[in-house]
Amino acid sequence: MxxxxxxxxxxxxxxxxxxxxxxxxxxxxxxxxxxxxxxxxxxxxxxxxxxxxxxxxxxxxxxxxxxxxxxxxxxxxxxxxxxxxxxxxxxxxxxxxxxxxxxxxxxxxATKQTAELAHNRKKQYVLEEGRPVPFLVELGVMSPEGRVLAKKYDKFRQINRFVEMIADVVQHLPTGRTLRIVDFGCGKSYLTFALYYYLKDLQGFDIEITGLDLKEDVIRHCSELAGKLGCDRLHFRVGDIADYSAVEQADMVVTLHACDTATDAALEKAVRWNASVIMSVPCCQHELMPQVKSSVLSPMLEHGIIKERFASLATDAVRARLLEMVGYRTQLVEFIDMEHTPKNVLIRAVKAGSADVALLAREYLEFKRFLHIDPYLERALHDRLAPLLAAAAGEGT
Known part of the structure; x- marks a missing residue:
């Protein structure tokens, strides 16, 4: 050697x-x-x-x-x-x-002549600049010639980041049938249209996507745009996440910036639908903020801004662990946020094989007791989680 x-x-x-x-x-x-x-x-x-x-x-x-x-x-x-x-x-x-x-x-x-030392050379995106993408043109991100408008470049980057993340999980989606996808809190639907374009137009999947939001004017605009673009398998509905029951099964659930426990409601739906893929960017994680207590962490938690950030991170860590306990493999990854807020953590979960659920449950209980918290998602999935947690608690006695 x-x-x-x-x-x-x-x-x-x-x-x-x-x-x-x-x-x-x-x-x-x-x-x-x-x-x-x-x-x-x-x-x-x-x-x-x-x-x-x-x-x-x-x-x-x-x-x-x-x-x-x-x-x-x-x-x-x-x-x-x-x-x-x-x-x-x-x-x-x-x-x-x-x-x-x-x-x-x-x-x-020799088969090469020169080295490219420029680290920040032009990034190659899935949705390429210079090649018109119909939905990006209609949404004002691109010109009809495919030029990305300067004031929309951050949105263009975010849309491409989202598409890259979808590309990483497509192998976990079922094949040989229509894929059903639900986008909770779709808003103006930049990413909903991106999801449709990538999976149907670029990858050739047979899909049905439903975008759900509370704002009637937004849903009306998105529905008109879908019709204009000929997106016949993309539908938009007015509704609340917690009350939505129009489908009995979904293969992918997307929830971007659903506020506070609305994210948990969407995650519960995804679990009960046995979704193969979950993509969630939480927002406004207020639930655990007043609950978190720890004398050991008091030098940190006595500062409001620190406690708020810690509670947000703890909330997402809890969500990831609970999803793991019901059969998902999870990752918390950085997501480029459209509005430039610090809330740019994406929970990406895919159905996985067996895991050491007993160990996961014991660690979760210890974490929960240490912070004195009672998370919404645990209560929402009580029927699935209670037996696991009871067994773990019994082992710890």
Whole structure:
């Protein structure tokens, strides 16, 4: 392996590396990354190497200084990968590691000439700028020629971020039948139209989407726009989340900025519908604010603004844990908010296989007791959660 280490050190220290690609796992791991690509990038005037880890359709990035990058590459070759390709302007270097851990480096003609160091180069969006998207034109985000209007660029970015998140979960949706999707609190429906356009027009899914909101004028406008765009499988209705009972089953439930416990009402509906995917951006998490008490945390909780933020985070953590206890795998991810508020956490949940529900329940009970809280969602799903929590409480006695 010494020859690989020497080559890595030489190429990184002399800034010759254009791209490195690591592949051929030593041991398959369905939950881990399958490939790593390394490229030089310039950050704040200094050379870094960006490591892109590929997890199926998802990619995670890590930017390292040259010395850190050299060590990381050494670890990846030693523990994870059997093959690699270093590309420079003068030559390519093919790295092969045998099962007995013997390494060979083959020098080949160059296939790349220059490195792109600009870290903030133009982002490639799912909905591309320069290509007119009918609903974005009608909603005033794009011009008829496909140019994104300057004052709407933040909305354009948010819409694309949402579509990227949908793209990450489509593999969890059922196939071979019509997908039923409900968007609670759809508002002006920028994201509802984006969801319809991506799933139906770009991905070819057979879908029925219903957008629900309390404002009659907003729903009327959205219905007219859907008709104008020919979105015959997209419907809008006036109604309250808690009272909505027009469907008996939904494959995906979306709820963006439903206020306070309206988010919990939507999550309850999703669970009872056995939805395969839940996408929720909570708003105004007031419920736990007056409940949270802890002498240990008093130096933090005695400040109102800190307590409010903590209670919001605790609320979303509780929601994620309760969803896990009833059969979902959850992630709390950053979401670009349209109105530039701090409320930009998205709860993404997909139906998953078995989990250690007993452990989840014990940890939840301990967290609940520590903060002296009684969450709405637990009460709403009492019939599902009570047996799990009772068993966990019994184990703790």
């Amino acid at each position: 010494e020859n690989i280490q020497q080559l890595t050190a030489e190429l990184l220290s002399s800034r010759l590396l254009i791209q490195a690609t690591l592949s051929q796992l030593r041991k398959s791991d369905p939950e881990g990354f399958s490939k790593v690509i390394v490229k030089p990038v310039e950050l704040k005037g200094a050379l870094h190497y960006q490591f892109s880890y590929f997890y199926g359709k998802k990619v995670k990035h890590d930017n390292l200084l040259p010395e850190e990058a050299e060590r990381r590459l050494g670890v990846l070759f030693a523990d994870t990968f059997r093959q690699g390709l270093y590309q420079t302007a003068s030559a390519d270097y093919q790295i092969l590691i045998s099962k007995k851990n013997k390494a060979a480096v083959l020098k080949k003609p």
